[in-house]
Each structure stands twice: as C-alpha cells, then as structure tokens.
Amino acid sequence: MRRRLAAAHRQAAPPSIQLLEALFGLFDNRVLGLLVELDLPELLGVPRTVAELADATGTDPANLERLLRYAAGRGFVRCDRRGRYRATGLTRILRRDHANSWRGWVEFAGSDWFWDAFRHLDAPVRGRGSGVEAATGHDFFEFVNDVRADAGAAFNRAMAAGATVQALALDHALDWAGVARVCDVGGGTGATLEYLLRAHPELEGVLFDLPGVVDAARPAIASGDLASRCRIERGSFFEAVPSGADRYLLLAIVHDWDDTDAARILRRVAEAMGPEARAIVVEGILSDRPRDEFVQASDLLMCALASGRERTAGQFEALFANSGLTRLRTVPLATGFVAFELARTR
Numbered sequence: 001m002r003r004r005l006a007a008a009h010r011q012a013a014p015p016s017i018q019l020l021e022a023l024f025g026l027f028d029n030r031v032l033g034l035l036v037e038l039d040l041p042e043l044l045g046v047p048r049t050v051a052e053l054a055d056a057t058g059t060d061p062a063n064l065e066r067l068l069r070y071a072a073g074r075g076f077v078r079c080d081r082r083g084r085y086r087a088t089g090l091t092r093i094l095r096r097d098h099a100n101s102w103r104g105w106v107e108f109a110g111s112d113w114f115w116d117a118f119r120h121l122d123a124p125v126r127g128r129g130s131g132v133e134a135a136t137g138h139d140f141f142e143f144v145n146d147v148r149a150d151a152g153a154a155f156n157r158a159m160a161a162g163a164t165v166q167a168l169a170l171d172h173a174l175d176w177a178g179v180a181r182v183c184d185v186g187g188g189t190g191a192t193l194e195y196l197l198r199a200h201p202e203l204e205g206v207l208f209d210l211p212g213v214v215d216a217a218r219p220a221i222a223s224g225d226l227a228s229r230c231r232i233e234r235g236s237f238f239e240a241v242p243s244g245a246d247r248y249l250l251l252a253i254v255h256d257w258d259d260t261d262a263a264r265i266l267r268r269v270a271e272a273m274g275p276e277a278r279a280i281v282v283e284g285i286l287s288d289r290p291r292d293e294f295v296q297a298s299d300l301l302m303c304a305l306a307s308g309r310e311r312t313a314g315q316f317e318a319l320f321a322n323s324g325l326t327r328l329r330t331v332p333l334a335t336g337f338v339a340f341e342l343a344r345t346r
Contacts, residue, residue, distance in 0.1 A: 031071050031096075033110030036103055041094040043315050047084035100164045104157025113143070113151060117304045124303050133303035140306040141256075145212050156216065159252075160191035166251050166282055167195035169333040174280070174341075178198055183208055183245035185237055185269060186253040190218045190230070197226045205230040206242050208285060237265045241272040248272070248279040252337075255283055255298070256308040259319060266323030268343050279325060279342040282333070286310040294336060316340065 010018050035041060038057045039158050050068065054061040072079040078086050093102045108114060123134035132140045136147070144152040171194075183206040193205040207214055207221060213233040221230040233242045234294035238261070241248070248269050254262045269279050284295035299310035311319065313330075320327055325342040332338055 003273070005027065006292060028084075029110055029115075031067060031074070032076060032106050034067060035071060035076060036089070036094055036106045036110070040077070041087065041091050041103070042096065043050070044085060044087040044091055044173055045081075045095075047080060047086040049084050053085065100161055101157070102161045104154050104159075104161055107154040108151075108158040111151060111154065112121060113148065114305075121300075121304050128143060130306055131203055132306070135234045141147055145210060152212075153216075156189050156213065159188045160218075163191040164195055165191040166333070166337065169335045169337070170249075170280070170282070170339060171196060171199050173331050173333050176203070179246045180204060181206065181245045182247045182249060183242055183272075184249045184251070184263075185241055186250065189216050190212055190214075190328075192249065192251060193230055194218050194220050194226060197229055198219070203229070206233055206245060207231070208233045208235065208242055210234065210236065237268055238269070241268045243272040243274075245272070246274075248277065249282070250279065251282045254281055254308075255302060255310055256306055258307045258309065259322075261307070262319060263323045266320065266325055268322040273344045275344065275346075276329070277344070279340075281316075281320075281340040281342060282337050283311055283316070283340070284337050286312045286315070288312055320335060321345075 002209055010021075013021070035281050038059065040053065040057070043056055048056075050061050050065045052066045053059075053068070057064070062150070068077060068079070068085050071077045072085065075088060075090065077091055078088050080086060092098060093100070094106060096103060097103060112135060113132070114239060117131035120131040120134035128134065130140060132138070136143050138147050138260070144155045160246050161168060176196075179200075180202070181194060181204045184190070186210050187193060187207045187209055190205075190207045193207055197203055197205050205226075207217060214232050214234055217232055220226045220238055222232065231242075235242075237253075250265070250269065252274060253265065257265065266279075268283075273279065286299060287293065290296065295310050302308040302310065317327065320340070321341060324345050326345045328341045328343055330340055
C-alpha cells in the first residue's frame, strides 16, 4: 500500500518536479544528522520555542527555525499551534536514552565517510571496487573495525537497533520450545541475544564475532545478569563457527558478502551444525523485477559500501544448495524480512 501511494504521489507531479524531489531527497539525511548533532531529540522532551532551542544549542534562531520547519514538514518533529516544537515518535527513537535508540543509524548514514562512499558510487559501477574503497582506500569492514573507531561505534549502534527489532520479530515468528542453545553468528555487541535470553529464561547463548566487536559486548551479557547464560567467542566466521548450538542465527550477515564469501560463511555454519541443528538466515528478498522497496535501496547500499548484495528467492536457493544447506521453510517476519530455516544437507 505504501509503495502504491508513493507511486501515485510521484505520478501526480510533472517530470520536472519528480526530478527535483528526487534530487532534494538528500536533504532528509542532513536534516536528521543535524537534529542528532544538536541534541534536539533530548531537548524536545518537552515543547520548546525556537528561541529556547537556539539558546540551548548555541545556534542562529532564524536559521534554526528554517531547519525545524523543514523537519516538521517531513514529520521528524511537530510544531504546535503556539509555534513550539515537540517530539514525534521518530524524534523519540533518536534519543540516547531510548530503550532501542536508532540514533546510531543517523550517525552512521549521516557521516562524512558514508556520504563520500556514495559520491564514489561510480567506482563499483565501473568495476573498480566499492564506494568505501574508492573514498577511503580501505574495504568497509577494515575501515569500521580498524581505521575509524567512531565509524565502527556508530555502525555497531546502528546494527544493534536493527538486531533488537529483528529479535522481537523472531521471538514471535519462530517456535523456541526445545531450543537449548542459540549461537548468534556475527552477532555484533549482542543486542539480539540480550533480547532472546530475557524472553526465554531457559535459553543459553553464544555470541560470536571478531574480537574487536565482541570486546564491546553489551554489559548485560558481558558481565551482568545474563553473563552466566551467554558465552562470548572471538573469531572469524570465514574460518570456523562454534559447535554445539541447536540454532544458529545469521541476521543480515549474508547480504554483506558476494556469493563466494557468503557461501564460505554458510559452509562454516553447516560444518558446526549437528544433525538436528537449524540455521536461521534473516534477510530481505529482492523482487525478480525492479520495485520501489526497501530491499532494493539496501541492494544499492551494499553496492556502495561493501562487496555484498541483496538476492532474489532463486538466488538464495542456489546459494544455500552450494553451501551444504537445505531450506526447510521460509517464515515471513513482521519487519518485512524473512527467516530462512535451514538444515545441514545429509
């Protein structure tokens, strides 16, 4: 429905306006970035006038109002009848203290290097590596893990926000009865495991990722109340994956890599799985024909940032078969993604 409404909105304007609206789409990115940089989500916990906000942020009142008017028009904030600005649901999830803050996504996608990667989108189109490589001289994961600590921190916070939402969807869509141990492969700082371990007191977890990533694991699983039920393992999923789990999670991991590397990861998972173990691969499915959809935009994001790609259902089937895994079923998730349930090919 949203896609059809958006298409109707575009088609209601002449081509020249459609063109300008498309070009001006980058305004949203920078405006959201400024809202976060100026800590406006924190300040808008109560309604405030432009003068109050300008005084608190040390900004020019007239130009701050122009920024806020644009943000209000886009639904990022709200302006009441008295001219005071207040938070919306979107503003609230950008607060640092929100239970599942998405501030990291704005810091990640609004950063200088992220913009630079898209300015160099011509590089992958011309077959010259990713946009990140062209912009920084490093591949994506080397850059965020070893070169720019702030980029890595923002990336990990962004991934944690998405992981928490996916964990909620997985909790409701899958049957967890009889699952004793779950291993989150490439699990980042452990947002998914923290949610699942709290939802299922009988469950044990294994957080597996690179040393520099899991060294920043969430306090609850690193040393807090969930630490006794969660083991942290350091390593590369290209080399080996911890054995002994009933369920292996790969949340938005496969799309980060090309077919060769994705198959290597999945083979390591298959090797670690026992006969009754299952792998759960969570990804978006690319439509066979071009459509205005999130997964299509994500595919371009993978093109700009890394060597990965989104895949059609048929491409996933071929990838799984080439990795020693058999698809048992595909479970739609409330997030718009799907969970592929896989068994080791016998």
